[in-house]
Amino acid sequence: MTEKDPGLTRRLLLRAPAVGVAAAGVAVLSNPPAASAQAGPSMAYDVTTWVHSTNAAITCFTDIGALINDIIADIKKRQPNQSSKPGAVIYIPPGDYPLKTRVTVDVSYLTIRGDGHGFTSSSIRYNAGDTSAWHEIWPGGSRIRVENTDGKSEAFLVSRSGDPRLSSVVFDNFCLDGISFTPNQNSYANGKVGIRVDTANDAFRVERMGFVYLERALIIRDADALSVHGNFIAECGNCVELIGSGQASKVTDNHVGAGYIGYSIFAEGHQGLLIAGNNIFPRGKSLVHLRNTSRSSITGNRLHGFYPGMLDSDGVNKENLISGNHFRREPEPWAPMQPYDNGKDDLYGVMHLCGDGNMVTGNLFAYDVAPAKIKPSGAKPTMILVATGSNNHVSNNSVASNVAANAVVLDASTRGTKVIDSATASQFVTYATDYAFRATP
Structure with a gap:
């Protein structure tokens, strides 16, 4: 393994869920120490090990949306220095995660990354009748079930007022599943939005994602140098x-x-x-x-x-x-x-x-x-x-x-x-x- 091994950070992250410097300045955080006045090394957060700051009952398995909002609040607390805000990585391992609360992204240099886009056809399943003998029936990979019991339509809202515009936010390699078009599975209508970017932005990337059964998968306003690359976006x-x-x-x-x-x-x-x-x-x-x-x-x-x-x-x-x-x-x-x-x-x-x-x-x-x-x-x-x-x-x-x-x-x-x-x-x-x-x- 060389120092340029692209899989190094991910493998170390998976092996080291506790606090500590994993490699090359990447900290893997679950229960971090108190914030310092200066931003520390770039941080990678694992949603399966992060403990919510005010309510330990909120986990990625009860409401990944509320948990990611808590992580973003921690990122802002730890990086108060205007001249040193390197951002962070939020890692979503393969698994099924309900999202009941909309995530609001209002920081630059944030990567939200999974390990599998998990796309599979829901339309075929819903129109097939008996699926009891199928090997699997739901999307997989790092799958977020967009449930939104908070009254909001989006799984992720990216928005910030003032200057400068948000820059270099990345959504990478996970699945946003709208679950159902109830009551008519062929209507393509359920009011759900996967990702809505609602303010001006620069150098965003949406790559290797899976979007399925959302009324609107990806909405991006006022983009500069955007990359939407290598995704599976269908049945939306x-x-x-x-x-x-x-x-x-x-x-x-x-x-x-x-x-x-x-x-x-x-x-x-x-x-x-x-x-x-x-x-x-x-x-x-x-x-x-x-x-x-x-x-x-x-x-x-x-x-x-x-x-x-x-x-x-x-x-x-x-x-x-x-x-x-x-x-x-x-x-x-x-x-x-x-x-x-x-x-x-x-x-x-x-x-x-x-x-x-x-x-x-x-x-x-x-x-x-x-x-x-x-x-x-x-x-x-x-x-x-x-x-x-x-x-x-x-x-x-x-x-x-x-x-x-x-x-x-x-x-x-x-x-x-x-x-x-x-x-x-x-x-x-x-x-x-x-x-x-x-x-x-």
Whole structure:
């Protein structure tokens, strides 16, 4: 083992739950000594050994939310020096933990870390009937059951007023399980939120997490240099919501799939956002939705959807690159979910584009819907609808369809759109008068 062994701290933490310096300046705390005037070494707290400061009956097995709030209070007490606040790690070992009280995170440099995202499909279980012979039926790993008996909707609220904004908060490798969508397990609605970041923030990371059966999994407002990477976020009403504004952030290499009521990935007011390498699966009402988001890249994603508007937009979205994505559009195959859809018909477009100066290039649209399931009846489905805006560039896109389809449609309000090698003459429809078109040979 070398001094750079990345597993060292975790292994020592697991072996040494009592107070003491484990290694490399990392203290593992259960019952710490009195706070000093100066911040000491960075501290790692284990929720299974921490004793609540005012009520020993509160443990991670009775209310992990109240316990983590007590730990955060201890972090603030131990690091009062404005110039030396290194933060801390809160460690959640594998296990099942009820969260009855919302956690409020109002310190920077805090990592909350588990040892297993624990994702498994709850929708399959709830629609399966008899599960008595199954090996397991609930999510696992470091699993937090979001119960919230305190009247709050969030498991974690990240919020702080004043300056500077919160920085470098990390949620890593544990599971947030909303448990149930009672009384209708296919409703995607229970009022529960996994993580809500409600004030401006910098360099946050949400990585290797599992989110399941939450009405809203992850909501982040006014983000700068955010990383949402390598998570399993599915069977939630909404999965990733980037709201307000943001810049230089990324949503990458995630497995994502919202319910028919919401968004898989939603971005509002963002600049320089990278959405790349995600495997986005049904059945969100849109898989990627842009609202007033500009100079961003949506590249190299695999998108599989059951409804039109797989990539949707509204407002004015400028100078975005939408490139190298694979769109797979099919009808809902699973009987329990066939009564539901997103309310849009096939003339809306697999991609619905609003804005100026965007480039849509090198994407593959694979459309496979039985004629009887196309809406409105007898219509030719639309792959790319340029709905509003000027000077958009659509080039070198490919369509594979089981029915005759319109590859590109321009609405009357559009101006200066260039459509190059993305549709044959019979696959191109324009209601605009200002455009350029070169047919696919």
